[in-house]
Amino acid sequence: MLGKPNRPAETNAADRVLEVTASMQGTLAFKDPVNLRISGKFEGTLDTLGSLTIGEKAQVDAQITGEMVTVAGRVQGKIIARQSLRLVAPAHLSGEVWTPRLVVEEGAVLDGICRMQEAAAASTSRWLSEEEVAQYLEIEPKVVRQWASQGRIPASREGEAWRFEKSRLDQWIATERSR
Secondary structure, three states: OOOOOOOOOOOOOOHEEEEEEEEEEEEOOOOOOOOOEOEEEEEEEEEEEOOOEEOOOOOOEEEEEEEEEEEEOOEEEEEEEEEEEEOOOOOOOEEEEEOOOEEEEEOOOOEEEEOOOHHHHHHOOOOOHHHHHHHHHOOHHHHHHHHHOOOOOOOEEEOOOEEEHHHHHHHHHHHHOOO
């Protein structure tokens, strides 16, 4: 008689590895930690927990939010790395970086803006701008501003701009989907 293989009741991020080798466009969001590797082309928005690796042959044009991000390929866009960002040769990153820890190895290129102190503070609260929420929800920024001013979406006013706490925004999304 054949039995089932013994498996642990819980799996951790190291057990969940996902490699994307195809050309993809859109939004990828992971609520559980996963080790994600992008080796092909990706355009859009990527929100992940765990580690994210952009391989040497990858071409990415995206807004990326992750914990530990390693880039070896070509990336254009914005990276918010809550724990760390590592650029290894032959990486070429053009855009905006928010991270409390940055390592740029010899042969890697960072062409853009880097915010480290602000990222350290933001990593604990995870506040999003109007533009980030628009990308996250795949709607126009003017719609985000309109909803915020009407109280239809959870937001806080900061001067002339609206700020959005990601955890409250995720709760609002879940509530709206269940209606």
